[in-house]
Amino acid sequence: MKLLALGFIAALAAPAQAQDAAKEIQRYRQMVAEGSPAELFESEGEALWKKPQGPKNASLERCDLGEGPGVLKGAYAHLPRYFKDADRVMDLETRLLHCMVTLQGRTREEATKRVFGSADRLSEFESLSAYIAGQSRGAKIEPGTAHPKEKAAYELGRALYFQRVGAWDFSCASCHGDEHKRIRMQELPVLQKPEAARPVIASWPAYRVSTSQFITLQWRMNDCYRQMRTPEPTFGSETTVALIHFLTVTARGETYGGPGNKR
Numbered sequence: 518m519k520l521l522a523l524g525f526i527a528a529l530a531a532p533a534q535a536q537d538a539a540k541e542i543q544r545y546r547q548m549v550a551e552g553s554p555a556e557l558f559e560s561e562g563e564a565l566w567k568k569p570q571g572p573k574n575a576s577l578e579r580c581d582l583g584e585g586p587g588v589l590k591g592a593y594a595h596l597p598r599y600f601k602d603a604d605r606v607m608d609l610e611t612r613l614l615h616c617m618v619t620l621q622g623r624t625r626e627e628a629t630k631r632v633f634g635s636a637d638r639l640s641e642f643e644s645l646s647a648y649i650a651g652q653s654r655g656a657k658i659e660p661g662t663a664h665p666k667e668k669a670a671y672e673l674g675r676a677l678y679f680q681r682v683g684a685w686d687f688s689c690a691s692c693h694g695d696e697h698k699r700i701r702m703q704e705l706p707v708l709q710k711p712e713a714a715r716p717v718i719a720s721w722p723a724y725r726v727s728t729s730q731f732i733t734l735q736w737r738m739n740d741c742y743r744q745m746r747t748p749e750p751t752f753g754s755e756t757t758v759a760l761i762h763f764l765t766v767t768a769r770g771e772t773y774g775g776p777g778n779k780r
Contacts, residue, residue, distance in 0.1 A: 555647060555724050555776040558639060558731045562648025565641055571621030580616035582609070582649065583661075589652040594773045597670065597762040598661030606661065606670040608761045609649060610642050610735045611753035632752045633736050636729040646722045646733045646776075653773045658719060660765045667762070670755075674763025677756060678709060683747040689760070691745075703780050711767050718768035720777025727780055734761050 566577050582592035583600070597608040603615055610632075617628040634640035639647075661667040678689040688694075693708045706713035722733040738757040742750050750757050 555651070555731065555778075558644055558647035558724070559651045559776070560648075561639065562644040562646070565644050566648055571617065571623040573620065573622035575621050577613070577616050577620060577645070579620060580613070582612055589649055591653050591656040593650040594653040594656035594658050596660060597667075597758055597765060599664040599666050604666075605755075606664075606666055606758055606762060608734065608753075608758050609646055610733060611758055613642060613645055613649075614753055629752050633732075633739070634730070639731055642735070643722070643731050643733055647731055650722055650773075650776050654775070656773050658715075658765060658769050658771045658773050660762060660769060662766060662769075670759045670762045671766050673755070674759035674761070675709075677760055678763055683742075683745040685746050687745040689741065708764055709767065711770075714764055714768040715771035718765050719771045719773050720775045720779075723775060723777040723779045725779045731776070732779075 569576050579586045581587075581600075581602075582589065583595055583598050584590070584592045593609055596612070597606050599606050600612065600615075607615065614625065614628055617623045618625060628641075631640050632642055634643050662671065679694075681688045681691070690709070692705050696707060706717055708714045708717065721737070722731065724731050735752060735757055738760055739750055739752075742748075
């Protein structure tokens with residue numbers, strides 16, 4: 518009888534403990550959000566944006582991110598979107614690679630030798646993403662949805678989100694498909710729901726406290742596939758862009774507030 522009573526008390530205490538843990542996690546995130554070093558990375562990105570490089574000795578200042586050549590204000594918040602000159606839907610990093618090739622004359626192989634950096638040395642894409650994303654603070658997230666290829670990218674991303682792959686038979690939804698899942702201190706939001714996707718997408722790219730790195734959504738997609746034990750996706754592939762497009766469309770209408778902070 519005593520064991521039964523103890524079990525009943527423990528069952529009653531569990532929800533309260535979960536609530537306390539959730540409060541502590543939220544408090545931790547608020548502390549992390551203060552004094553973000555993201556602005557330092559933005560400064561590095563601005564220098565790279567203006568730096569002449571490649572065989573054409575050109576900067577990226579004429580790169581058209583969808584708002585017109587060289588226009589950065591609001592550009593990140595309106596990506597991914599369809600670009601006629603490339604005839605495909607592109608996210609920020611894919612578009613930057615396109616501009617490196619077309620404006621600066623660099624080869625894809627040279628430009629993508631180092632797409633993901635480290636704590637002490639960011640890649641070009643990470644620094645540029647920090648700078649460009651920062652120009653969209655306060656803008657509404659409105660990725661492209663009207664063009665047929667934008668609609669196709671969204672549908673592909675949605676299908677990929679639920680598709681089980683790899684040795685572990687995982688999908689994105691295996692971690693992000695049910696309420697109240699958590700890995701250690703990290704909550705796993707149900708990203709196919711707008712109310713969960715909005716605050717997440719509105720804070721990428723982001724500074725990751727646990728590794729002291731600045732990371733992008735292309736990195737996040739790549740690392741998720743790694744954790745699902747699948748072959749590494751090609752940088753800027755149709756797969757990763759479609760997933761980013763699906764998540765960003767799900768989050769549309771949110772005010773962009775990044776670059777943010779992650780655990």
